[in-house]
Amino acid sequence: MSTSALALMFVSCILLFLFMAYVDQVADRYQLDKARLRADLNDRIYRIGTLSETFPAQFMTPELKQLLVRLELNLIQRIGRLEKPTEALTERESLLQEQEKLGLDISIENQPCPLSSEAAFKEVSFQLETLNSQVHRAVQDGLLTKADASGWFKSVRYWLALSNIEMFDNMATQALESDQPRLAKRAYERGLQYIRNQSDQMAFQAQREAFESGIETAENAIEKQTQAEQQLKAPPVEEKAPEPEEGNEWKKKPLYDKSEV
Numbered sequence: 440m441s442t443s444a445l446a447l448m449f450v451s452c453i454l455l456f457l458f459m460a461y462v463d464q465v466a467d468r469y470q471l472d473k474a475r476l477r478a479d480l481n482d483r484i485y486r487i488g489t490l491s492e493t494f495p496a497q498f499m500t501p502e503l504k505q506l507l508v509r510l511e512l513n514l515i516q517r518i519g520r521l522e523k524p525t526e527a528l529t530e531r532e533s534l535l536q537e538q539e540k541l542g543l544d545i546s547i548e549n550q551p552c553p554l555s556s557e558a559a560f561k562e563v564s565f566q567l568e569t570l571n572s573q574v575h576r577a578v579q580d581g582l583l584t585k586a587d588a589s590g591w592f593k594s595v596r597y598w599l600a601l602s603n604i605e606m607f608d609n610m611a612t613q614a615l616e617s618d619q620p621r622l623a624k625r626a627y628e629r630g631l632q633y634i635r636n637q638s639d640q641m642a643f644q645a646q647r648e649a650f651e652s653g654i655e656t657a658e659n660a661i662e663k664q665t666q667a668e669q670q671l672k673a674p675p676v677e678e679k680a681p682e683p684e685e686g687n688e689w690k691k692k693p694l695y696d697k698s699e700v
Contacts, residue, residue, distance in 0.1 A: 473521060476521065477518065477521055477522070480514050480517055480518050480521075481518070483514050483573065483576065484514045484515060486569055486573065487507050487510050487511045487514070487573055488511055488531075490507055490566060490570055490573070491504065491507040491508065492549070493549065493566070494507075494549055494566055494570070495550075495551055495552035495563055495566070496547065496549040496550055496551040496552075497551050497552070497601075498598045499547050499549045500547075501542075501544070501547065502543065504545050505538075505539070505543065505545060506574075506591070508535050508538050508545070509539065509582070510573060510577055512532065512535040512536065512539060513580075513582055515528050515531060515535070516532070519532075553609065554605045554609055555606075555609040555610070555613060556606075556610070557606065559606070560602055560603065560606040563602050564599065564602065567595050567599050567602070570591075570595055571591075571592065571595045574588050574591045574592065574595075575588070600633075600637060600642075600643065603630070603633050604630055604633065604634065604643060604646050607626050607627065607629050607633065607650075608626075608630060608646070608649070608650070608653075610622075610623075611623040611624075611626035611627045611630070611653055611657070614626060615656070615660065618664075620657045620658075620660035620661045620664060621657075621661055623653070623656075623657040623660070624654055624657035624658060624661065627650045627653040627654045627657060628654065630650050631647065631650040631654070634646060634650070635647075
């Protein structure tokens with residue numbers, strides 16, 4: 440075998456090894472991308488499913504319920520194109536398909552979330568943020584048009600404002616019920632200031648009037664409480680001892696006075 444043939448064989452072997460390494464690298468990258476996509480889809484399925492089941496009833500609508508059903512169903516079907524879905528996902532897909540057929544007649548079994556504390560508000564705020572993020576991802580995936588998404592973004596902002604207002608109202612009501620009118624007034628004032636900072640104040644006209652009335656109620660309660668506190672702090676009035684009568688002067692003298700003997 441000539442030297443040129445050996446050199447050609449050597450170069451061919453090197454190129455073959457490089458090609459095999461490249462193919463392995465591409466295969467590994469594909470598997471890695473597939474695993475990342477699977478993890479992302481499963482995470483989004485979990486988040487949307489949780490939203491669909493636990494989103495506060497005071498904000499849930501049939502339109503929103505159907506949106507979440509369609510988004511979750513699409514994600515499950517995308518996983519099915521990647522790999523064979525699990526039995527749980529298959530059952531979930533069947534349930535979602537039945538719910539999708541109901542349209543706006545879909546039943547809403549979500550529970551209301553009383554926003555009586557800042558902790559409860561933070562939980563609802565997190566859910567609204569999650570919904571906003573999933574709508575944005577749906578636009579990127581081509582499941583929603585920008586016009587439809589804009590409507591949902593507006594709804595999320597409105598629900599967030601309502602959550603703040605409801606929180607301040609509940610905090611004020613609790614303070615009044617526990618005989619803490621000063622805290623109640625502060626909560627009403629914070630709520631009123633929040634409404635005044637909104638771009639569309641007319642959307643919260645009823646809540647603004649209720650807060651203004653609540654401030655008056657709290658101020659009246661504060662005035663009564665202050666008066667009661669002042670009465671408790673006032674020194675007691677000393678009763679004057681009655682003046683002795685002249686006819687009773689003899690009672691002050693000893694019955695037996697030696698000076699008169």
